[in-house]
Amino acid sequence: MPTPDQEKVLVIGSGIGGLSTGIILAKLGFEVTVIEKNGQPGGMMRSYVRRGVHCNVGLHYLGALDQGQILRRCFNFLEITGQLPLIRMGVDGPVDQYLFTDDHPGIDHFDVPAGFEAYEAGLNAAFPTQRIQVAALMARLRRSADQLNRLSFLYSDRPTEYWFDQAEPLGAIFDQIGCSPGLRAVFGLPSVLIGVPPAVCPQFYHSMTLASYLLSAWRLKGPGATMADVCVQRLKSLGGSLRTGEAVTGIRTVDGRVRGLTLDSSETLDASIIVGTIHPKGMIELLEPEVLKASYRRRVMGLRDTPGMMAVHALVPAKQYPEIQPNRYLVQVDPQGGLLDLIFLQLRSSDDPGQNLLTLITSGHHELWQAWQQTRSGQRGPDYLKKKQDLARSLIGRTEKMMGPFQGLQILDIFTPLTIRDWVNSPEGSAYGVMRSNEQMLSAALLNRTSLRGLFLAGQSVLAPGILGTILGSFSTVKFIVGSERFHREVRI
Ligand SMILES: Cc1cc2nc3c(=O)[nH]c(=O)nc-3n(C[C@H](O)[C@H](O)[C@H](O)COP(=O)(O)OP(=O)(O)OC[C@H]3O[C@@H](n4cnc5c(N)ncnc54)[C@H](O)[C@@H]3O)c2cc1C
Known part of the structure; x- marks a missing residue:
């Protein structure tokens, strides 16, 4: 139970950002309440159920979870590792398989194994004339991985220098060292997992993504809802609380300080610290225009976001279509190795023993859904449902061209950028929030503070x-809240 002198914190949003921030602050002795607009906590990490089958939204695999690795150390600090049922990927085969839909890159497939050495060997085998380029890319990757592992950006005295040092976009690096289209296509692909086109992805963000999965790749044995529930239990065990089904409609301020929140029920809550874990543009809309510096407001509202996604979940007969252990990426590139189109595919067991769950995710093309901008989930009408079905069928057709026909396939659910927009209040259904491209290195830096x-x-x-x-963002925000000295003393990851 909180004691009367504990400082009160209200956290807006119960995705992994809100729950991890809440847990860290509760561990440091703050009285934390997390407010969530949806009936269930978890945001994009939470799965949903269709015909008794759990379908994940934004949690398909995780990296760097082995002993001593970075995500494991974060989970250990949160004290949730033991509660998460994890399956290691890449043990008897690759973690990822890239299948190229045309012959531009001079390579038709590439298997991403676990481990840096195996990955480097795979690149050298696939691109024997590019050994110098491969060595140069791997040196950069290893250096970034090492800095990530040491958490230099959290614990060094000059954290921003560290980011800018590795801000060069992959496209420029590829040009400088003379990479072939195939090497560009293969090595650049992981930047798509954070919603940034490879050519403009700062080297550090690409390295962070690729390195984390090379270090070790994992998936949850259960659905994403399990992880959300584990985080909620941990928050509660520390005395924190969660209010679901209540949207924050305003942030109250007095004399340049926050005072509390207003909920959609008109109830007001008081606190001296508020942490918004929703999209920054959504945060700004919760404030009276005059309370933030105009320059900050302009900077945030002008930021470009990552695109939305469309996903299809379908059941296929398990006997005919057994599980595929690696993730598959069906990739279309241009003659220079630039990415044109990508389909992410998982085929895994489902809650229905006779059926496996096929998950397909691709770019959401926000412009296709303009006609339904003003509508809400579940109320968009038959034309929207038909368009969703047509696009889902076309996505399945493109996949079948590479994988062969899926007989007996039953579509369970289709989500579009508008679904994500309404589920988590992400502008235009942006999947990964503000785009971490090289053009936005400065404007998107240090958004933690206002x-x-x-x-x-x-x-x-x-x-x-x-x-x-x-989660790393949650730690960096907590550092701003408690100050560098206390953070260094009490938060050892
Ligand atoms: C299709 C897809 C696949 C992905 N796959 C992976 C993957 O395999 N591995 C991986 O690591 N990452 C993956 N991601 C990314 C990952 O899911 C996200 O980066 C992460 O979940 C974001 O967490 P968050 O807390 O920042 O945001 P969110 O999960 O969006 O949480 C924000 C919360 O705030 C709530 N909220 C919004 N407005 C209000 C309000 N006014 N009042 C109260 N509550 C409010 C929302 O309902 C939501 O619950 C994927 C994302 C997508 C879209």
Whole structure:
């Protein structure tokens, strides 16, 4: 139970950003309440159920979870590792398989194994004339991985220097060292997992993504809801609380300081610290225009976001279509190795023993859904449902061209950028929040702090997206809240 002198914190949003920030602050002795607009906590990490089958939204695999690795150390600090049922990937085969839909890159497939050495050997075998380029790319990757592992950006005295040091976009690096189209296509692909086109992806963000999965790749044995529930239990065990089904409609301020929140029920809550883990543009809309510096507001509202996604979940007969252990990426590139189109595929067991769950995710093409901008989930009408079905069928058709026909396939659910927009309030259904491209290195830097005293931001947009990036963002926000000295003393990851 909180004691009367504990400082009160209200956290807006119960995705991994909100729950991890809440847990860290509760561990440090703050009285934490997390407020969530949805009936269930977890945001994008939470799965949903269709015909008794759990379908994941934004949690398909995790990296760097082995002993001593970075995500494991974060989970250990949160004290949730033992509760998460994890399956290691890449043990008897690759972690990922890239299948190229045309012959531009001079390579038709590439298997991503676990481990840096195996990955380097795979690149050298696939691109024997590019050994010098492969060595140069791997040297950069290893250096970034080492800095990530040491958490230099959290614990060094000059954290921003560290980011800018590795801000060069992959496209420029490829040009400088003379990479072939095939090497560009293969090595650049992981930047798509954080929603940034490879050519403009700062080297560090690409390295963080690729390195984390090379270190070790894992998936949850259960659905994403399990991880959300584990985090909620941990928060509660520390005396924190969660209120679901209540949207924050305003942030109250007095004399340049936060005072509390207003909920959609008109109830008001008081606190001296507020952490918004929703999209930064959504945070700004919760404030009276005059309370933030105009320059900050302009900077945030002008940021470019990552695109939305469309996903299809379908059941296929398990006997005919057994599980595929690696993730598959069906990739289309241009003659220079630039990415044109990508389909992410998982085929895994489902809650229905006779059926396996096929998951297909691809770019959401926000422009296709303009006609339904003003509608809400579940109320968009028959034309929307038909368009969803047509696009899902076309996505399945493109997949079948590479994989052969899926007989007996039954579509369970289709989600579009509008679904994500309404589920988590992400602008235009952006999957990974603010885009971490090289053009936005400065404008998207240090979003954790605002000019309003007591107001902080966390969530995937403040540092980097994905479960790892978002949790690291939570730690960096807590550092701003408690100050560097206390953070160094009490938060050892
Ligand atoms: C299709 C897809 C696949 C992905 N796959 C992976 C993967 O395999 N591995 C990985 O690491 N990452 C993956 N990600 C990314 C990962 O899911 C996200 O980076 C992460 O979950 C973001 O967490 P968050 O807390 O920042 O945001 P969210 O999960 O969006 O949480 C924000 C929360 O705030 C709530 N909220 C919004 N407005 C209000 C309000 N006014 N009042 C109260 N509550 C509010 C929302 O309902 C939501 O619960 C994927 C994402 C997508 C879209």
